[in-house]
Each structure stands twice: as C-alpha cells, then as structure tokens.
Amino acid sequence: MPDARKSDAAPRPGTVYLVGAGPGDPGLMTLRGLACLRRADVVIYDYLANPALLGEAPAAAGRVYVGKSKGRHCMPQEEINRLLAEHARAGRTVVRLKGGDPFIFGRGGEEARFLAAAGIPFEVVPGVTAGLAAAAYAGIPLTHRDYTTSLAMVTGHLTSERDLDHVDWARLARGVGTLVIYMGISNLGEIAARLVRHGRDPQTPVALVRWASTPRQETLTGTLADITARVAASNFQPPAVIIIGEVVALRDTLRWFDNRPLFGRRILVTRAADQAEAMLAPLRELGAEPVSCPTIGIVPPPTPADLDAAIARLAETDYLILTSANAVEAFFARLQAGGRDARALAGVTVAAVGPKTAEALAAFGVRADLIPESYDAEGVVALLRERVAGKRVLYPRAALARDLIIRELGAAGAEVTAPVAYASAVPPGAAETAHAALANGLDLLTFTASSTVRNFAALLDPAQLAVARAIPVAVIGPQTAATARELGFTVAVEPAAATIEALVAAIVDYFEGAGAQRSAPGTQHS
Numbered sequence: 046m047p048d049a050r051k052s053d054a055a056p057r058p059g060t061v062y063l064v065g066a067g068p069g070d071p072g073l074m075t076l077r078g079l080a081c082l083r084r085a086d087v088v089i090y091d092y093l094a095n096p097a098l099l100g101e102a103p104a105a106a107g108r109v110y111v112g113k114s115k116g117r118h119c120m121p122q123e124e125i126n127r128l129l130a131e132h133a134r135a136g137r138t139v140v141r142l143k144g145g146d147p148f149i150f151g152r153g154g155e156e157a158r159f160l161a162a163a164g165i166p167f168e169v170v171p172g173v174t175a176g177l178a179a180a181a182y183a184g185i186p187l188t189h190r191d192y193t194t195s196l197a198m199v200t201g202h203l204t205s206e207r208d209l210d211h212v213d214w215a216r217l218a219r220g221v222g223t224l225v226i227y228m229g230i231s232n233l234g235e236i237a238a239r240l241v242r243h244g245r246d247p248q249t250p251v252a253l254v255r256w257a258s259t260p261r262q263e264t265l266t267g268t269l270a271d272i273t274a275r276v277a278a279s280n281f282q283p284p285a286v287i288i289i290g291e292v293v294a295l296r297d298t299l300r301w302f303d304n305r306p307l308f309g310r311r312i313l314v315t316r317a318a319d320q321a322e323a324m325l326a327p328l329r330e331l332g333a334e335p336v337s338c339p340t341i342g343i344v345p346p347p348t349p350a351d352l353d354a355a356i357a358r359l360a361e362t363d364y365l366i367l368t369s370a371n372a373v374e375a376f377f378a379r380l381q382a383g384g385r386d387a388r389a390l391a392g393v394t395v396a397a398v399g400p401k402t403a404e405a406l407a408a409f410g411v412r413a414d415l416i417p418e419s420y421d422a423e424g425v426v427a428l429l430r431e432r433v434a435g436k437r438v439l440y441p442r443a444a445l446a447r448d449l450i451i452r453e454l455g456a457a458g459a460e461v462t463a464p465v466a467y468a469s470a471v472p473p474g475a476a477e478t479a480h481a482a483l484a485n486g487l488d489l490l491t492f493t494a495s496s497t498v499r500n501f502a503a504l505l506d507p508a509q510l511a512v513a514r515a516i517p518v519a520v521i522g523p524q525t526a527a528t529a530r531e532l533g534f535t536v537a538v539e540p541a542a543a544t545i546e547a548l549v550a551a552i553v554d555y556f557e558g559a560g561a562q563r564s565a566p567g568t569q570h571s
C-alpha cells in the first residue's frame with residue numbers, strides 16, 4: 046500500500062540556506078540573504094553575525110545562538126550539524142547565518158559537506174567577508190596596479206608550531222603581494238617574524254582592522270618590524286584581520302570611514318520611536334553610533350469627544366494651529382474617522398509650528414499657510430497675535446502642553462478651542478533600554494522636548510542619574526534646555542534654530558571643537 050506509506054513518511058526536508066551575514070554593518074548583507082532570512086522558520090546564528098539582522102526574520106521564527114567566540118565554543122560543530130539536520134528534516138526552512146562569507150574560514154564548507162552527505166537540500170548565499178570589508182572600510186585597496194597584483198587570504202589560527210609550519214610562509218612572503226590574515230592576532234608576532242625571515246621587507250606596512258564596518262571599528266597600523274610591539278602597547282584585541290602589503294600605505298589618503306565627524310560617538314536619542322529615525326539616520330551617516338531609547342510615545346486621549354466636536358465646527362473655524370507632527374496625525378486621524386478629508390479645511394488658515402509639522406501636513410495634501418520665524422509656541426503667538434482678534438482658533442494640543450498659546454491668543458481677543466488631541470506616555474521597556482545604554486557608555490544625550498528629559502530622568506535611580514548628569518547634553522531649543530538644566534544636566538549643545546538638522550549640525554560642531562572626550566578612551570589609533 047504505497048499510499049499509506051507515503052502519508053506516514055517524514056515531511057520533505059526543508060532547505061538549509063548557508064547565508065553570509067557580512068562583516069557587521071547590516072547594510073552589507075546581500076538581497077538574496079535578506080530574502081532567505083525573511084522566510085526562515087528557524088535562524089541558527091553565530092557570534093559574528095550582526096544580531097540586528099535577526100529582526101528581519103519573521104517574528105514567529107525560531108532563533109538559535111550557536112555562537113563561537115575565540116576560546117568559548119558555545120556549541121560543538123557536530124551539535125550544530127545535528128541541529129541543522131533536525132530542523133530541515135522537520136520540513137523547516139533553515140537559515141544558517143554566518144559572519145562574513147560562509148565559505149571563508151567559517152566552517153561553511155564542513156556544514157555543506159555534512160548536508161550533502163545527509164541528503165538535505167542546501168543553498169549557499171555568499172557574504173562580504175571580513176577581509177574585504179576591513180580593507181574597504183579602512184581605505185586600503187587590496188590590489189592596486191602600482192603596488193600589487195596578487196592577494197592571499199590566510200588563516201592565522203594556528204595553535205602550534207606545527208600548525209604554523211602548515212602554511213607556506215616562504216612563498217607567501219615573496220610570492221604574494223597583499224596578505225589578509227584572519228584569526229591571526231594572537232600569533233601576529235610569530236607570523237611577522239616568519240615573513241621577515243623568509244625575505245619580506247621588515248618595513249612592509251601592516252594594518253590591523255578590528256570590528257570592521259561597525260561603529261566600533263579600530264585600526265592599528267605599523268610595519269612588520271614594529272606591529273607586534275604596537276599591539277602589545279595598545280592592548281589591541283580580536284576580532285581583527287591583518288592586512289600586510291604596500292597597499293596599506295594608501296590608507297593615509299583613502300581613509301573615509303573612521304574619520305567621519307561623529308565616528309564612534311555613542312549618542313542617546315530619546316525621541317518617540319516613530320520620530321527617532323529622522324535623528325538616527327543623519328547621526329549614522331556622520332559615523333555616530335546612535336542608541337535609540339524612546340522615552341516618550343504617543344497615545345490617543347482618553348476620549349476623542351472634544352476633538353470630534355471641534356472638527357464638527359471646522360466650517361466656522363478661522364485658524365487651525367498645529368504645533369507638532371503628532372498633532373497633525375491626531376487631527377487627521379479624527380477627521381478621517383468622521384469620513385472627511387483635507388477639503389474640510391478649505392476655508393481655514395492653517396499655521397504649522399515649523400517645517401517638520403508643515404511636512405507632516407503636506408502628507409495629507411495640505412500646505413501650511415503660515416510658519417512662524419521661531420519654531421515654538423512663542424513663535425506661533427508672535428505670528429498670530431495681531432491677526433486673531435474676534436476669530437475662532439482651533440488648537441488641537443498635547444495633554445500636557447503649555448497653555449501659552451491658549452492664554453496669549455485668548456488675551457489677543459481670539460476664541461480658542463484647544464481639545465486634547467493626543468497624550469504622551471513612557472513606552473514599556475524604556476527603563477531597561479536606558480539602563481543598558483548608560484552601562485555601555487554614552488558620549489552625548491539628546492533631548493528634543495522637555496518631556497523627553499523629564500521622562501528620561503524619571504527612569505533612573507540616583508546612581509544612574511549621577512552617571513547621566515556627567516554626560517554632556519544636546520537639546521533642540523530653549524525650553525528643553527531649561528528643563529534639562531533644572532534636572533541637573535549640563536547643556537553642551539543648543540542649536541540656533543530648533544530643528545533636527547540644526548541640532549545635528551551643532552552636535553558635529555561640538556565634537557569637532559576642542560575638549561570633547563570619548564566615552565571609553567581606548568587606543569588612539571591612526
């Protein structure tokens with residue numbers, strides 16, 4: 046009864062994708078690798094694969110860490126193989142996510158051989174191997190017509206004299222232009238000595254690149270003659286690749302990554318999660334390592350009744366004041382909930398507090414009629430005071446907003462309706478994120494609203510608060526600055542204009558200026 050046998054049989058095995066995760070920067074993962082990750086049932090990943098990539102796997106996918114960091118094998122290779130087979134045989138799509146490229150010193154070869162022998166279907170997705178990333182991100186072309194025509198990738202993970210003898214150092218010394226050595230930091234002295242003994246010029250330049258392509262990248266340069274002493278003096282640690290060859294000298298002119306203005310600066314961003322990216326992205330572009338810790342999130346007010354009632358009277362409204370992108374979102378959410386759209390604003394003059402709010406409005410098809418010179422409540426008051434006598438003004442506001450606009454425009458003769466359109470709350474998990482960020486060290490705290498300062502301070506115990514107060518603070522404007530000072534922070538950066546762009550530019554000026562220390566003063570490398 047072949048049919049019955051068939052239905053009893055094990056499911057068809059799933060495919061195992063041996064995926065190269067790249068060297069660290071998640072942007073260096075291939076599109077193919079990402080596509081595999083996005084439909085994985087289970088991801089089995091390593092120490093060197095950037096954990097940020099795991100977020101790309103479906104929420105329901107299993108995630109198994111089998112990491113190996115030098116000397117701390119978390120799971121023996123046979124065990125990893127067994128795991129791959131077990132999941133595949135259960136019919137699952139397995140992504141075996143490996144640092145760099147799976148087939149370069151990553152035991153991808155062993156895993157593929159095992160899968161082939163076990164009859165489990167597999168595919169290999171190449172990745173940017175650490176050596177290539179280290180070279181690119183350190184500004185070292187591995188080949189260059191004027192310097193070298195050949196390149197070798199060599200393992201330096203050789204635990205005994207006999208292991209070292211397995212590599213033909215004599216040929217590598219004289220027969221190859223550029224050498225890229227993986228896992229070689231602990232044997233660097235012996236490797237350099239052998240290359241020199243076999244005829245390589247002791248003045249050959251050498252670069253060690255650690256955590257290539259990440260904000261933690263460090264590079265130490267020297268020559269075959271002095272690099273070992275330099276490593277000892279600076280306590281340079283793995284993971285790093287060693288690049289040996291004349292091309293290393295090109296770094297002096299081609300360096301581009303680790304000399305960006307905010308390189309390696311750890312900067313806390315406390316904005317709401319849905320607004321953080323506008324700040325995180327430019328900081329990242331400038332080389333910083335922004336740490337997102339939203340201390341505020343937007344929630345609807347307990348009841349939309351007041352806002353709904355005000356929206357029902359839009360036809361009799363002269364001015365609409367929107368003082369944040371959140372207010373814009375909240376206003377249109379209720380407008381649309383009532384089955385209406387931007388046309389309801391046909392007769393209304395719309396004032397936006399600044400360009401970002403105007404941009405949020407534009408997304409709903411509305412051009413702001415007015416934007417004050419100063420992008421804050423004072424600016425709004427100055428802009429409208431002379432215009433609103435006898436007019437009806439709608440100002441959908443945040444639950445805890447200052448009453449300045451209501452008071453001042455009221456005093457100027459306006460009839461101001463100010464329904465609470467949204468409230469803010471500290472998002473769950475904020476305390477843990479803040480504590481971890483502080484523990485890891487920060488170079489700068491940023492606050493783009495008074496509430497973010499207050500909420501942040503409230504997340505900390507007295508000892509943590511003391512640590513935080515010792516870190517310089519950047520604020521978006523005078524109000525936030527005042528709150529920060531009140532709470533004992535040192536305001537070091539305050540832009541002339543209260544915009545994210547101006548804030549980021551002021552942060553760059555601050556770090557480029559004198560006196561800014563790094564959070565973890567380490568080796569100051571070339």
Ligand code: SAH
Pocket residue numbers: 068069093143144145146147148149150151173174175176179226227228229254255256257258283284285286
């Ligand atoms: N399959 C990986 C290599 C694994 S062997 C790849 O293709 O990149 C581990 C070694 O890779 C480390 O000892 C170190 O020499 C190197 N390495 C991995 N990631 C690195 C990184 N981000 N920066 C510098 N070296 C790295």
